[in-house]
């Protein structure tokens with residue numbers, strides 16, 4: 072019995088999560104659950120999202136390319152995992168939990184939907200008037216709580232929160248729904264990797280875009296604004312900055328490597344690739360609007376492996392609105408007038424993006 076227990080423990084970590092089966096007419100995903108595991112399911116037309124807590128799972132990004140499922144991605148967050156299953160059009164999802172006392176598993180079948188018989192022409196009801204869905208924007212004020220971020224003439228976590236609150240108000244006035252990753256001086260987790268993972272998880276497919284707001288710092292008197300979208304290659308001149316924004320120190324180095332490895336997998340993911348194009352577009356709108364409004368130095372639209380935007384399935388950018396330790400720019404960032412100017416410019420750019428460039 073001892074031996075058997077040993078074998079089970081030894082085998083458990085190597086089981087794939089999920090296990091994948093391709094069948095005639097359906098694709099099956101089997102999630103082996105632990106006794107403590109809890110999960111939630113959410114479905115949009117193109118994505119099935121499964122959130123598990125209390126599970127040991129490894130990050131994955133798998134191109135399935137079956138008639139029903141394009142791909143799935145496992146994002147590990149703390150002691151849980153979120154699985155995004157990208158669905159092909161015209162599918163139905165059926166789930167069942169099998170529990171034979173020894174083991175419990177969630178079986179998700181994605182089936183090709185049977186074509187609906189079209190009603191006779193005369194009886195066909197008028198299509199319902201489309202009701203515009205409110206657009207949803209996620210704003211991520213960088214750092215917070217235990218983590219002050221850059222400290223100079225201003226403290227980064229205070230400026231980022233103030234900007235996000237101002238921006239929220241401006242967007243809400245335009246009928247946009249705004250979700251903040253934090254709305255007070257707090258961290259999401261004392262563990263920085265979990266903190267960044269939770270923020271990143273909010274960039275899910277039910278939202279329209281994600282903006283992470285930061286303040287820069289540099290050892291010399293550098294100033295200006297730069298806007299990033301995700302990229303796995305890391306310009307060596309950005310190394311210190313990216314590591315700092317990814318949590319700093321050894322942790323920041325580890326999360327930077329993780330973000331880079333996600334990026335290498337994304338190259339094969341067509342949805343992620345097209346999403347990157349939208350992220351770049353959003354970055355250009357935001358950078359352009361900020362420069363026009365402030366006259367600040369243009370440090371460009373750039374790509375870097377920032378952990379918080381590594382897995383975004385919606386357009387996602389990270390904005391560095393200026394340098395906390397620059398004697399001119401740092402002092403400008405202290406004033407509410409300048410912060411309002413920054414918020415107005417970002418709001419204008421976000422609205423332009425949501426209105427397809429108009």
Ligand SMILES: [Zn+2]
Pocket residue numbers: 213214220221227284285286316
């Ligand atoms: Zn920062």
